[in-house]
Amino acid sequence: MVSRLQPTNEEPLIELQRIANGDEQEFRRLFHYFSPRLNQFAFSIIRVKEAATEVVDDVFIRLWKQKEKATTIANIRVYLYVAVKNSALNYLSSKANRQITEPFNHLDIALSRDQLPDQKMISAELQKRITSAIEALPPRCKMIFKLVREDGLRYKDVAEILNLTVNTVDAQMVIAVKRIAEKVQSHFTSFPKKSVKK
Incomplete structure (x- = not known):
């Protein structure tokens, strides 16, 4: 039986058996697809871009060193996110006494174009409010919200990655969507009413 990462949308088909056999090209495909998303995820925890990249690179290096075990991974997507999360937390723990002075733009999250109809019709002010609402979330x-809406992960996968229950993920998504919706609604209600000539 060949262990694979089944594609969703434009996600490539990754054959873990080939990686286990030492196929560098297949491993590079895995790395190039996931590393940008994992870098953002690590950055949301560590808040230092260089360190986040280092954490992600280390995860892939360890995976390659233990490539023979690749076929034992049930869900490579969840495996990578969990590994990055744990490595990022370990980094924070080991650097707890180190003062970080690098400027930080926390979680630069943007809703995907395919998640918002008529994207071109959304005003710059409204988009600003959406971004502001996301930034204001706990x-x-x-x-x-980022893992579900931007990375396209299922609630079940997010729950496993963050060691939460699916109900908790669902509840947090409800909170996020509600707060963002309130920001959007306030945008429309704040428009001055046009006077009607009689």
Whole structure:
């Protein structure tokens, strides 16, 4: 039986058996597809771009060193997110006494174009309010929203990655969507009413 990462939307088909056999090209496909998303995820925890990249690179290096075990991974997507999360938390723990002075733009989250109809019709002010609402979410709520809406992960996968229940993920998504909707609604209700000539 060949262990694979089944494609969703434009996600490539990754054959873990080939990676286990030492196929560098297949491993590079895995790396190039997931590393940008994992870098953003690590950055949302560590808040330092260089360190986040280092954490992700280390996860892939360890995976390659243990490539013979690749076929034992039931869900490579969840495996990578969990590994990055744990490595990022370990980094924070080991660097707890280190003062980080690098400027930080936390979680630069943008809703995907295919998730918002008529994207071109949304005003710059409205998009600004959406971004502001996302930034104002509590850290865990914001991370869950990002994993679901931006990375396209299922509630079940997010729950496993963050060691939460599916109900908790669902509840946090409800909170996130409600707060963002309130921001959007206030945008429309704040428009001055046009006077009607009689």
